[in-house]
Amino acid sequence: MALTFDPAAKVIDSSESILDLPAFHAELRDWEDGEVGAIHPVTHTWKALALGGGAFMYGLDFINGWQLRFPTPGNYTVQGNLNATILPVAGVFVERKTAAAYATTAIGGSGPSAADIAAAVRVAVAAELTAVIQIQTKVDAAL
Known part of the structure; x- marks a missing residue:
């Protein structure tokens, strides 16, 4: 896979489909660790969720404004959980082929907290139970 980096525009050009997310991650890290890449913001975050039995589910999120582009007209495939803006090219x-079971979450200040989610679930469940009880009361009264 041939990647070209434009740090000024924060654009990464790929001349090929991205079919192997760990290999793509390794190429990005190689550039970041190199002489040119080391002075620029990192391109992405990486997650490897162990599923057991040696299987992993990978997730790669572009950060710091980096974007992906396929500069040459043609058909490309991005396989895996790659969360990146892909710039349009004529x-x-x-x-994109992703695993439906994988989700990227925001941590640290954006989005609801676990307590907020739990409270919303309690309210929704209580409302549903109240509706069920009201229906059951009507059914019992009709009998």
Whole structure:
């Protein structure tokens, strides 16, 4: 996979489909660790969720404004959980194949807390139970 980096525009050009997310991650890290990349903001975060039995589910999120582009017209495939803005280019079609079971979450100040989610669930469940009890009361009264 040939990648070209434009740090001024924060654009990464890929000349090929991205079919191996760990290999893509390794190439990004190699550039970040290199002489040029070391002075620029990191391109992405990486997650490897162990599923057991040696299986992993990978997630790669572009950060710090970095974007992905396929500069040459053609059909490309991005396989895996790659969360990145793909810049539009005339004549380029990108098919994304991701695992539906994987989600990227925000940590630290954005989005609801676990307590907020739990409170919302309690309110929704209580409302549903109240509706069920009201229906059951009507059914019992009709009998």
